[in-house]
Amino acid sequence: MNIVFHEKTGIFHLFNDCISYMMVILPNRQMGQLYFGRRIRDREDFSHLLELQPRVMSSCVFEGDKSFSLEHVKQEYGVYGTTDYRQPAVEILQENGSRLSDFRYEGYVITPGKPKLQGLPATYAESEEEARTLTIRLRDPLTGVLLSLSYTLFAQDGVLARSARLYNDGDAAVHLTTAMSLCMDLPDFDYELLQLSGAWSRERHIRTRRLEYGVQSVGSLRGHSSHEHNPFLALMRPGADETQGEVIGFSLIYSGNFLAQAEVDNHDTLRVLLGIHPQGFDWKLAPGESFQTPEAVMVYSDRGLNAMSHSFHRLYQRRLARGYWRDRPRPVLINNWEATYFDFTSRKLLELAKKARDCGVELFVLDDGWFGQRSNDRAGLGDWIPNPLRLPEGIAGLAEQIEALGMKFGLWFEPEMVNLDSELYRRHPDWMIRTPGRAVSHGRYQYVLDFSRAEVVDCIYQMMAKLLREAKISYIKWDMNRSISECYSAALPPDRQGEVFHRYILGVYDLYERLTTQFPHVLFESCASGGARFDPGILYYAPQGWASDDSDAVERLKIQYGTSLCYPISSIGSHVSASPNHQLFRSTPLYTRANVACFGTFGYELDLNRLTEEEQDEIREQIRFMKQYRELLQFGTFYRLKSPFEGNVTVWMSVSGDRREAIVGWYRVLNGVNLPYSRVRLAGLDPDFCYEIMIMDGSEREGEACRSCYGDELMNLGLITSDASSGEIAPGQRHSCDFDSRLFVLKAR
Secondary structure (H helix, E strand, O other), X not given: OEXXXXXXXXXXXXXXOOEEEEEEEOOOOOEEEEEEEEOOOOOOOOHHHOOOOOOOOOOOOOOOXXXXXXXXXXXXXXXXXXXXXXXXXXXXXXXXXXXXXXXEXXXXXXXXXXXXXXXXXXXXXXXXXXXXXEEEEEEOOOOOEEEEEEEEEEOOOOEEEEEEEEEEOOOOOEEEEEEEEEEEEEOOOOOEEEEEEOOOOOOOEEEEEEOOOEEEEEEEOOOOOOOOEEEEEEEEOOOXXXXXXXXXXXXXXXXXXXXXXXXXXXXOOEEEEEEEOOOOOOEEEOOOOEEEOOEEEEEEEOEHHHHHHHHHHHHHHHHOOOOOOOOOOOOOEEEOHHHHOOOOOHHHHHHHHHHHHHHOOOEEEEOOOOEOOOOOOOEOOOOOOEOOOXXXXXXXXXXXXXXXXXXXXXXXXOOOEEOOEOHHHHHOHHHEOOOOOOOOOOEOOEEEEOOOOHHHHHHHHHHHHHHHHHOOOOEEEEOOOOOOXXXXXXXXXXXXXXXXXXXXXXHXXXXXXXXXXXXXXXXXXEOEOOEOOOOHHHHOOOOEEEOOOOOOHHHHHHHHXXXXXXXOHHHEEOOEEOOOOOOOOOOOOHHHHHHHHOOOOOEEEOOHHHOOHHHHHHHHHHHHHHHHHHHHHHXXXXXXXXXOOOOOEEEEEEEOOOOOEEEEEEEEOOOOOOOOOOEEOOOOOOOOOEEEEEEEOOOOOOOOEEEEEEHHHHHHOOEEOOOHHHOOOOOOOOOOOOOEEEEEEEEEO
């Protein structure tokens, strides 16, 4: 790992064993981009990569020099208007109405390790040997605005973290109307663009398309990262897939409005922009004030999507998530929501908890309905005080009773929302986000609190912290069930209304930071009507997130497969729910529901007392299996082998760090008759290890070793997955069916 500046040629070269990243000081003192990709040998002069050629009809920077036009040069942080006609990384509205800037190189600093970003989530290094950070300082001589571009190179993997900071060192206020975290110009556009898109209950589906001339983008203007699009893009070379080919992944560590964009110009240059969405964004920067963009992460892989994902997983699980629960296997939980909804009493909750305890569950979570006058979704939000009519013993008393059963207790909050029928709203109607003189839209009969205001965040913190101090609460489910509309803060002047969306997210981060610091042993799980804020920004505070409100096992195959492109398995909240499912009304086998959910944090979302004795025994066995293998399932190296977006069968697997154990999940949506024999090539095993293979499929011989194979055979010839659908049912074999699944446990002898 090294960062080198070649003073004679003005070239910066950042490189480790995997990647090289090069940029150059251009003739006009702006920064230009030279190369990002597989590591190449360092030398002093790469100036031949900066191709300058006179072009007809080009607008040129220097009088009399027809060769230097920013229109045809790859930029490091592009500015529109001075011969660069592509969409910019930065735009600053100045006192005279101009939006032009000219950021010229002044100097650089290289520091060991990685500095923190004030008030923002970001990756980190635990030692100076893990990373080095380059900060390049540029200045606009007319306005005095300073631009600092930061690049952190990690010692391991093809990872580069980037951000920008703008400081007003001038005499007049300016307004930032665009301030992206990353601008990346690439020399060609021979890529497929992969995005994670969907909607409520079908989040983060994989979508791909060929890049073409023009702008292609995804983003969010909802005040959160959204169900619709995730702040992630990947560029794939033709022919690249899960196991081969060049891939570049881009991920934004942010939870609010974002833009992820690819622009192809008519000279085949590709510009990628990633950062806060400029629509509606306007940040006033008075003299002496600064603005820090969120951090963006770039990952390069020359071994396909799986290798890209492994880099993201290692970084985000170990150096983005923090705290007590970062490296610990997660407790098996049960959530009462789909078992009771609002219809519960202390007695009913304890009956459910006792049955869960008997099955081996470790954590009981009380969901919505315990506070204020909350008996339906029209009242109570904002009043985080236990309802004595529902819970005479209060949260503290209920938690004591749950703990007495030998379980931990968890609690649901939705701290960013308010109902009109609440004491909080009656006391502070101006704390709601709304535009004066305009109609106010609601979602689920609730409204958004103005978290851009410190006094609002303080009030919510005081109520939550009081409960956490008084009751034995080990887990918090933090929900957020609607997008922001009519965005306006009564506390900000007119020329700062463009700051509300970002200040809101900073308020969310502040509340998370205060609570996680004050209560470090509490496990926080983020939720936003399911997966509407499943992003790296929240992962910094909550090491796991509810991936989707859709708990149907078949739909979860696509949701969890897509989520794994960027996010570690330890972050994916996944539960076994009732059948028929409450979202799709589909009936699936209990074992398939568990076989999908075990590749995640694992828990239950149903009324165990309504199950048969046979089903309860099956759940006991599922929990025993999960406890035995959860470290491997949640923290092993995860490989995607067959995609639910490409066929009837999905296969994935997790491999232990020493490669002595692995678990393969095999899932088939619809059954067939007289099907061909089938097998799947595995990945990540040691070719020299001989693995005993156990099939967990509910048959008479479940858990017995069925065969032994060396790793090289399993990775090159494949694991046989044929079942009863490929012929007649063999002795001891069970019937195949729709929504079928099996787990294969591999152990090296």
